[in-house]
Amino acid sequence: MNLRSALLGAAAFAALAPAAMAERGSDGHVNIIYWQAPSILNPYLSGGTKDIESSSMIIEPLGRFDQDGALVPFLASEIPTVENGGVSEDLTTITWTLKEGLLWSDGTPLTSEDVVFTAEYCMHPEGGCAQLSKFDAVESVEAIDDLTIQVNFKAPQPNPYLPFMGGQSPILQKAQFAECLGAAASTCTEQNFNPIGTGPFVVDEFKPNDVISMSANPNYRDPAKPAFATVTFKGGGDAASAGRAVLETGEFDYAWNLQLAPEVIEEMEKGGKGQTVAAFGTLVERLEMNLTDPSSDLPADIRATREAPHPILSDVRVRKALSMAIDRELLVEIGYGQAGRPTCNLVPAPARYASPNTDCIGQDLEGAMALLEEAGWTDTDGDGIRDKDGMKLSLLYQTSTNAVRQNFQDAIKAWWGMIGVETELRNISGSVFFGGDAGSPDTFQKFYADVEMYANNFDGTDPQAYLSMYRCGNEPKPSSQWQGENINRFCDPEYDALLDELAKTGELEKRGEIAIRLNEMLTKDTYTIVPLVDRGRVSAHSNTLGGVVLNTWDSELWNVADWYRIEE
Amino acid sequence: MLTFTLRRLLIAIPTLLASAIVIFALLQLAPGDPMANVPLTVPPEVKQKMREALGLGEPVHIQFWKWLVQFFWIEPQVLIDNIFGTSFAEGKLRVLSWQTRSPVMDIVMQRMPQTLWVVGTSYLVGIIIALPIGIYSAYRQYSVFDQAGTFISMVGYSVPTFFTGVLLIVIFSVNMPRESFFWFPSIYDTTHQVDSWSAFGFQVRQMFLPVMVLALYNAAQISRFMRASMLDNLNQDYVRTARAKGLGESIVVMVHVLRNSLIPVVTVIALGVPQVFGGAIITEQVFKVNGLGHLLIGAIEANDLPMVQTLTFIFAVLIVLFNLIADVLYGILDPRIRYD
Numbered sequence: 022m023n024l025r026s027a028l029l030g031a032a033a034f035a036a037l038a039p040a041a042m043a044e045r046g047s048d049g050h051v052n053i054i055y056w057q058a059p060s061i062l063n064p065y066l067s068g069g070t071k072d073i074e075s076s077s078m079i080i081e082p083l084g085r086f087d088q089d090g091a092l093v094p095f096l097a098s099e100i101p102t103v104e105n106g107g108v109s110e111d112l113t114t115i116t117w118t119l120k121e122g123l124l125w126s127d128g129t130p131l132t133s134e135d136v137v138f139t140a141e142y143c144m145h146p147e148g149g150c151a152q153l154s155k156f157d158a159v160e161s162v163e164a165i166d167d168l169t170i171q172v173n174f175k176a177p178q179p180n181p182y183l184p185f186m187g188g189q190s191p192i193l194q195k196a197q198f199a200e201c202l203g204a205a206a207s208t209c210t211e212q213n214f215n216p217i218g219t220g221p222f223v224v225d226e227f228k229p230n231d232v233i234s235m236s237a238n239p240n241y242r243d244p245a246k247p248a249f250a251t252v253t254f255k256g257g258g259d260a261a262s263a264g265r266a267v268l269e270t271g272e273f274d275y276a277w278n279l280q281l282a283p284e285v286i287e288e289m290e291k292g293g294k295g296q297t298v299a300a301f302g303t304l305v306e307r308l309e310m311n312l313t314d315p316s317s318d319l320p321a322d323i324r325a326t327r328e329a330p331h332p333i334l335s336d337v338r339v340r341k342a343l344s345m346a347i348d349r350e351l352l353v354e355i356g357y358g359q360a361g362r363p364t365c366n367l368v369p370a371p372a373r374y375a376s377p378n379t380d381c382i383g384q385d386l387e388g389a390m391a392l393l394e395e396a397g398w399t400d401t402d403g404d405g406i407r408d409k410d411g412m413k414l415s416l417l418y419q420t421s422t423n424a425v426r427q428n429f430q431d432a433i434k435a436w437w438g439m440i441g442v443e444t445e446l447r448n449i450s451g452s453v454f455f456g457g458d459a460g461s462p463d464t465f466q467k468f469y470a471d472v473e474m475y476a477n478n479f480d481g482t483d484p485q486a487y488l489s490m491y492r493c494g495n496e497p498k499p500s501s502q503w504q505g506e507n508i509n510r511f512c513d514p515e516y517d518a519l520l521d522e523l524a525k526t527g528e529l530e531k532r533g534e535i536a537i538r539l540n541e542m543l544t545k546d547t548y549t550i551v552p553l554v555d556r557g558r559v560s561a562h563s564n565t566l567g568g569v570v571l572n573t574w575d576s577e578l579w580n581v582a583d584w585y586r587i588e589e
Numbered sequence: 590m591l592t593f594t595l596r597r598l599l600i601a602i603p604t605l606l607a608s609a610i611v612i613f614a615l616l617q618l619a620p621g622d623p624m625a626n627v628p629l630t631v632p633p634e635v636k637q638k639m640r641e642a643l644g645l646g647e648p649v650h651i652q653f654w655k656w657l658v659q660f661f662w663i664e665p666q667v668l669i670d671n672i673f674g675t676s677f678a679e680g681k682l683r684v685l686s687w688q689t690r691s692p693v694m695d696i697v698m699q700r701m702p703q704t705l706w707v708v709g710t711s712y713l714v715g716i717i718i719a720l721p722i723g724i725y726s727a728y729r730q731y732s733v734f735d736q737a738g739t740f741i742s743m744v745g746y747s748v749p750t751f752f753t754g755v756l757l758i759v760i761f762s763v764n765m766p767r768e769s770f771f772w773f774p775s776i777y778d779t780t781h782q783v784d785s786w787s788a789f790g791f792q793v794r795q796m797f798l799p800v801m802v803l804a805l806y807n808a809a810q811i812s813r814f815m816r817a818s819m820l821d822n823l824n825q826d827y828v829r830t831a832r833a834k835g836l837g838e839s840i841v842v843m844v845h846v847l848r849n850s851l852i853p854v855v856t857v858i859a860l861g862v863p864q865v866f867g868g869a870i871i872t873e874q875v876f877k878v879n880g881l882g883h884l885l886i887g888a889i890e891a892n893d894l895p896m897v898q899t900l901t902f903i904f905a906v907l908i909v910l911f912n913l914i915a916d917v918l919y920g921i922l923d924p925r926i927r928y929d
Binding site: 054058060061066067068069070146147148149150151152153154204206207208209210213214226228229230231232234253255257258262265266269270271272273292450451452453455456457458461463466475477478479480504505506 | 620621622624625626627628629630631632633634635636637638639640641642643682685686688689690691692695696699700758762763767774775776778779780874875877879883884887890891892
């Protein structure tokens with residue numbers, strides 16, 4: 022504490038000095054709270070957001086995405102493009118050049134060897150690297166000279182900004198991690214807890230799943246930054262108490278991702294100690310329609326596979342009617358407030374890839390009923406539930422356990438009831454639902470239900486990999502141990518052909534057109550996926566913390582070097 | 590007494606082994622996946638590779654055997670190395686947490702002091718409050734004091750700590766002005782080091798709310814035991830004899846009755862000690878005290894099986910151990926009881 026009080030004293034002194042220039046460490050101490058606690062500071066061994074974001078203060082990639090999704094060079098001197106010659110004409114190589122004179126926090130120079138090593142570290146077959154998909158397309162990474170790195174792809178890569186780009190793929194120091202390749206990766210506790218980095222802060226002490234104490238990196242490239250001398254990064258608890266600590270008690274300066282009911286946040290803001298900030302990315306809460314029959318009467322190897330088409334939902338008119346009956350604006354109001362907006366798109370952003378489609382926004386119960394009549398679903402026995410050929414229009418609707426999702430289930434069940442659709446609701450603990458255990462009947466991949474709801478997004482700004490999930494054959498099935506990402510079991514040769522075209526197209530404008538077309542094929546053409554809410558992120562910072570720019574395309578702490586204290 | 594203790598210790602071995610198997614089997618059967626918290630943007634093949642890197646692909650009995658060897662053979666070596674500076678355990682694989690990829694026991698040792706400080710203090714405070722209340726309530730049975738004591742201990746016993754905890758935060762952290770002497774932090778600063786009197790003062794302040802919440806709960810429980818035990822003894826013949834001998838009321842109550850009444854209470858207190866190590870799971874969560882309870886909850890949520898297995902097993906060891914201690918204490922305190 023002596024150091025801390027000394028620094029606080031120094032900060033007070035600096036505040037007295039009039040017109041003092043900004044200086045490293047002049048603003049004392051900052052407290053950050055994440056209600057999920059970081060477990061490890063090596064993003065390659067954990068896909069968790071908490072781990073990626075906390076480590077982003079310490080280790081950095083070559084380039085990041087800014088708040089608009091544009092590419093910004095960090096360790097690289099510029100972003101390579103086809104125009105400036107950094108990306109080859111045939112899209113098979115990308116050449117990065119490091120800024121000159123960069124130092125690691127231990128004072129040794131950063132060289133292209135470190136970048137090459139980082140690729141080797143993640144691509145090692147026994148390492149269990151969480152970011153391996155970023156390196157999937159990579160053939161080899163080579164150092165041309167001390168500052169130049171060339172990444173060679175196996176095939177033309179229209180989006181070459183995967184490895185070394187964004188918070189998921191920072192550069193590790195070769196000297197520190199050299200002994201940690203492959204199976205040894207998880208035994209390197211010291212390295213994983215105290216990575217040496219180029220970022221604005223260095224780790225003083227890391228208590229896993231609890232707290233990180235950091236101080237300013239003496240070798241950071243900008244001598245005036247960071248403004249804060251020390252950081253306490255506290256983890257754990259729940260979103261409500263994190264919000265309370267910033268907005269009501271003022272004990273903390275920044276709270277991440279306040280997933281709380283809108284009225285709770287409003288009430289907290291009355292505390293007057295801080296304010297909330299919101300930004301939108303690509304996270305979409307959606308209903309997924311099962312195109313295959315999940316009935317338990319079917320044999321296990323056929324149930325919920327493409328061999329058994331869904332008896333009700335195979336008809337696009339039913340799917341469309343279900344979508345028309347939903348009032349998305351009301352859903353936003355009850356569930357997300359300022360952190361949500363209605364959407365009809367699977368890819369809601371960036372603007373280049375987002376379809377202008379807004380057909381689904383207004384609720385149309387009459388239209389939905391007419392559509393069901395047309396599809397042959399009528400209420401013949403007068404019990405309020407439509408039927409056809411002796412089969413009732415009754416659906417099982419599942420999602421993960423979460424207060425907002427259960428509210429959505431109740432509302433949607435009521436609307437579907439109004440158009441004569443009976444709904445049975447089910448919720449499953451998130452760790453089981455998203456767990457991917459092939460032995461469990463309750464995973465979202467197995468989809469032993471008619472409709473399910475969850476949210477998903479994509480990394481970075483390019484939706485190619487995201488849209489490729491719905492390729493024919495990529496569906497979860499018994500032969501793939503129920504792994505696969507085409508949750509709806511969607512299959513359309515035309516869609517696959519368009520995906521192949523996207524993979525060959527480098528021109529951004531053309532890519533946008535194709536991506537919009539693909540998105541519409543899944544949403545407004547077929548209602549395979551029924552998007553509900555474009556979910557933003559709400560974080561909070563205290564009134565005395567300046568420089569916060571909320572970013573949903575990269576780590577929220579991407580510009581922590583620019584944060585400063587506002588004098589009251 | 591010695592043979593009794595030894596016999597009990599020997600019986601404890603199969604008991605603990607059986608509980609280790611039960612814990613392991615329960616964790617294996619429970620649904621869940623350590624990769625559930627990894628975002629959906631990470632493709633399934635990559636998740637599968639990550640699972641294999643954690644050793645999940647191996648058969649169940651091999652996983653269990655590995656844990657046994659690591660816990661009973663390698664971890665004690667690490668302990669010896671730490672104490673004597675030897676290097677028996679060098680290069681051997683320890684019990685690793687799936688969340689942090691670091692040795693479980695290191696994290697447990699890191700968390701232990703916070704739990705002992707906060708939960709241990711609350712247990713002591715609870716006992717100090719409970720004993721006088723229990724004694725006086727029994728001595729003045731059905732008086733206003735007894736009624737009030739009964740009411741408060743009922744409240745303390747039945748209102749859950751997640752309610753009292755948040756209530757105290759709202760009163761003392763949110764509504765209380767920051768400058769006030771009665772303002773207390775709602776989040777425990779785990780990086781705080783006590784190196785001066787003012788730092789000690791801050792430590793007391795930040796421990797105040799969680800300790801009070803837990804002390805209320807503990808005191809409620811123990812004061813009821815104390816009261817019941819005193820009532821049993823107050824009506825005994827030897828009390829009447831003592832009074833007839835002309836002994837003063839204070840000697841009768843505080844020496845004769847209290848001594849005899851404390852025997853079962855000491856047992857109850859000893860049996861409660863493992864709970865202290867187990868941490869007050871909910872209270873630690875409410876105040877963000879980074880103790881063992883906090884660690885256990887986090888590990889369960891993340892499906893970190895080695896961590897959950899090790900922690901629950903340590904709790905099992907403590908429960909067996911303190912049961913034995915309670916039995917032995919009983920024999921020492923009460924000469925009427927003979928084990929041999």
